[in-house]
Amino acid sequence: MKTFWLPLFTLLIITGCSSENNESPGDNPNTEPMYFPENNSTNWEATTMTSLGWNQDNVEPLLTFLNEKHTKSFIILVNGRIVMENYFDGHSAVSPWYWASAGKTLTAATVGIAQQEGYISINNKASDYLGNGWTSAPIAKENLITCRHLLTMTSGLDDSKGDNVLPANLQYLADAGTRWAYSNVYVKLQDVVANATQRTWNNYFDSALKNKIGMTGAWAVTGTDLSVYSSNTRSMSRFGLLMLNEGKWNEEQIINTAYWKEMTSTSQNINKSYGYLWWLNGKENYHLPQTQQQFNGSIIPPAPNDMYMALGKNDQKIYVIPSRKMVVIRMGNAADGENFALSGFDAQLWQKINAVIN
Structure with a gap:
């Protein structure tokens, strides 16, 4: 296991952080300016736990827990600094x-950019961009499905048919907007964008x-026509930082603030804890993948209520916490058993993180 947290000179040598970090002890992360790493650079500014007032005695238990839970990588940013x-x-x-x-959240963000550039409207029916017959639903039912329904998991299509998004597998179950169900039909939004932009x-x-934000990585299409993104951990961190800064990277507003707010707010009345392909903490109730049962309370009780999350199978995590100016990234194998997005690991991890940051 490699650690890159202290001392600072070790962090600078091992992780390639910039030697021009001008942080002073006692800096308040809520008033400190946001930092953005340059594109095509391995330099990334760091800040110390001492300056943040964190409890360093609890770092080793956190790292031990991460290692025991099959983690590959872990990053915490505060105000953009490692x-x-x-x-x-x-x-x-x-x-x-x-x-x-x-990676669903990458699709949500890109859809927002396509809308602000005038290529699409998420209020239009998906058939406007995909043509008729992209599902097996009757045409009248298919035409009820808007791009917004795909963003909010309320298409009404049967979620029990697996990952395949060919028309034969996209079958009518309920009218769009009347049922929340976690499925991969959202990936049709990538076809919406491709057809609308003619790219x-x-x-x-x-x-x-x-x-624009200096990410690496690439999409790969699986055998089920599902598009899955892979990258290094710092690229995932860059996207988390963009979201923390409300869609703005340095001086460029890449995702307009109105759409960013929609993405990270309750998007429908069925699952209060879901935005546009983002999970939301601190809401009054939530639904889990593969069930229609409603659970009361916050998804991750130990975590901050204002946190929003990109959650992937087998515990791929982006946690964004505006109140702490913080982004947390976890990549790796499943911490415990295989899971679709949420797991008991989230709450356990946040108990360990809280012991460090509070």
């Missing part, structure tokens, strides 16, 4: 790893989002 960067099990800063469903999804995504 506080912790840790790799395990032979993983490194340049190793790619799959995002799984955490490939990869090409538009790269120019509209990936290249």
Whole structure:
């Protein structure tokens, strides 16, 4: 297991953080200016736990827990600066790893950019961009499904048919907007963007989002027509930082603030804890993947109520916490058993994080 948290000179040598960090002890993360790493650079400014007033005695138990739970990589940013960067099990800063469903949020962000550039409207029916017959539903029912329904998991299509998004597998179950069900039909939004822009999804995504914030990585299509993103952990951190700064990277507003707010707010009345492909903490109730049962309370009670999350199969995590100016990234194998997005690991991890940051 490699650790990159203290001392600072070790962090600078091992992780390639910039030697020009001018942080002073006692800096308040809520008043300190946001930092953005340069594109095409391995330099990334760091800040110390001492300056943040964190409890360093509880770092080792956190790292031990992460290692025991099959973690590959872990990063905490505060105001864009690295506080912790840790790799395990032979993983490194340049190793790619799959995002799984955490990558849904990349699709949500890119859809927002396509809308602000005038290519689409999320209020239009998906058939406007995909043509008729993209599902097996009767045409009248298919035409009820808007792009917003795909963003909010309320298409009404049968979620029990697996990952395949070919028309034969997209079958009518309920009218759009009347049922929340976690499924991969959202990936049709990538076809919406490709058809509307007359570019490939990869090409538009790269120019509209990936290249602007200096991400690496690529989409790969699986045998079920599902598009899965993989990148190194710092690229995932860059996207988390963009979201923390309300869609703005340095001086460029990449995702307009109105759409950013919609993405990270309750998007419908069925699952209060879901935005546009983002999970939301601190709400009055939530639904889990593969069930129609409603659970009361916050998804992750130990975590901050204002946190929003990109969650992927087998515990791929982006946690964004505006009140702490913080982004937390976890990549790796399933902490315990295989899971679709949420698991008991989230609450356990936040208990360990809280012991460090509070």
